[in-house]
Amino acid sequence: DTAVSQTPKYLVTQMGNDKSIKCEQNLGHDTMYWYKQDSKKFLKIMFSYNNKELIINETVPNRFSPKSPDKAHLNLHINSLELGDSAVYFCASTPGQGSSEQFFGPGTRLTVL
């Protein structure tokens, strides 16, 4: 049973395209996150949702738009992809707001050509 799942695992696309990454957790957690891990392996928070409500929005270009249809799902849509968007994107969830362990998905490796 996968706790936090992401699709797709790999995504290769051209500059200027629009793409989405999906995340689902079956842990019953209230809070979900999107992180970006760049080529230097630095893991940086992008967004956090608590019960479908956006609570953290770091300085991310507005080409990135998260959507949470319900508390088990948090999707990430990226418009007008740029070379610098190439990275691994991780979804994570936690029972409460940051005070307990985070469960990470397997990651989506995005390559923009």
Place this chain on the structure above:
Amino acid sequence: SQKIEQNSEALNIQEGKTATLTCNYTNYSPAYLQWYRQDPGRGPVFLLLIRENEKEKRKERLKVTFDTTLKQSLFHITASQPADSATYLCALLNSGGYQKVTFGIGTKLQVIP
């Protein structure tokens, strides 16, 4: 500015020895500090959490210390094994404001048989 520093150079140790990894921080008032393990191509996995009022936490061969005066956490793996080879990330949850977790860049540990 806020900084979390981990030794980004790889740490190589002999099997059976104790590995000690360091996490230093500046301009944070962390309520919690967490340690995660990340294997290549996978998402981080939670290992231990220590609160600001705790000095030490143990779990099997793992030990974490937290010194809020020195602004430092040490992560120890005793009787290290080749299977412990991975990147270890420290993460801080700041007290007050939005409860987001901020990750260090991680230290790559290689246990040599």
